[in-house]
Amino acid sequence: NAGVMQNPRHLVRRRGQEARLRCSPMKGHSHVYWYRQLPEEGLKFMVYLQKENIIDESGMPKERFSAEFPKEGPSILRIQQVVRGDSAAYFCASSPGEDQPQHFGDGTRLSIL
Amino acid sequence: SQQGEEDPQALSIQEGENATMNCSYKTSINNLQWYRQNSGRGLVHLILIRSNEREKHSGRLRVTLDTSKKSSSLLITASRAADTASYFCVHTGANSKLTFGKGITLSVRP
Numbered sequence: 001n002a003g004v005m006q007n008p009r010h011l012v013r014r015r016g017q018e019a020r021l022r023c024s025p026m027k028g029h030s031h032v033y034w035y036r037q038l039p040e041e042g043l044k045f046m047v048y049l050q051k052e053n054i055i056d057e058s059g060m061p062k063e064r065f066s067a068e069f070p071k072e073g074p075s076i077l078r079i080q081q082v083v084r085g086d087s088a089a090y091f092c093a094s095s096p097g098e099d100q101p102q103h104f105g106d107g108t109r110l111s112i113l
Numbered sequence: 114s115q116q117g118e119e120d121p122q123a124l125s126i127q128e129g130e131n132a133t134m135n136c137s138y139k140t141s142i143n144n145l146q147w148y149r150q151n152s153g154r155g156l157v158h159l160i161l162i163r164s165n166e167r168e169k170h171s172g173r174l175r176v177t178l179d180t181s182k183k184s185s186s187l188l189i190t191a192s193r194a195a196d197t198a199s200y201f202c203v204h205t206g207a208n209s210k211l212t213f214g215k216g217i218t219l220s221v222r223p
Contacts, residue, residue, distance in 0.1 A: 006155075033209070033211070042201060042213035042216050043201075043211070044213070045212070059210075091156070093211075095209065099143055099205065101146060103158065104156040104158075106154055106155040107155050
């Protein structure tokens, strides 16, 4: 049973470009969470999605950031017009339901030039 | 801030010794979880303890929870070099949102 798969592992973008981060949850998991981790910091919650629905996006910046989890395919975290401050590791986690342990992917390291 | 404190921030011990890590939190919780993160990797779930539980064991791990003091501890017995990692105490609030601290850096010397 494959774990949470994130791709790409590393992504380099220039300021102003768009970044798309993908997350395929574990088989049987319908709950997906995105977190951001700055160097030497813990993870910060961004958004919680179930299939086709955003449940909680209170940790996501209102501008330039969006997330989706379509009926088919992976969850996508999209960052438009990236800036240097977006450089971070972005982790996706999935769980089979609320209040269940979350299983994490290895993250996507985003670097903005 | 909903984050509590983790103590100590860093811990260095000899292989075979026990490691005790503590955390406190500020809000009411549904459960509390401990995760491990090796450098450059994602997080690995270690153990979950529910708010109505006081102690839980998993292999060499022992977790306690004191809801009256809003605190938890993680004990790793007979530590190994492979236990070297950052450890996070994470509590779950509304909408299963996990709140992370900065973590505790554990170094186990061979």
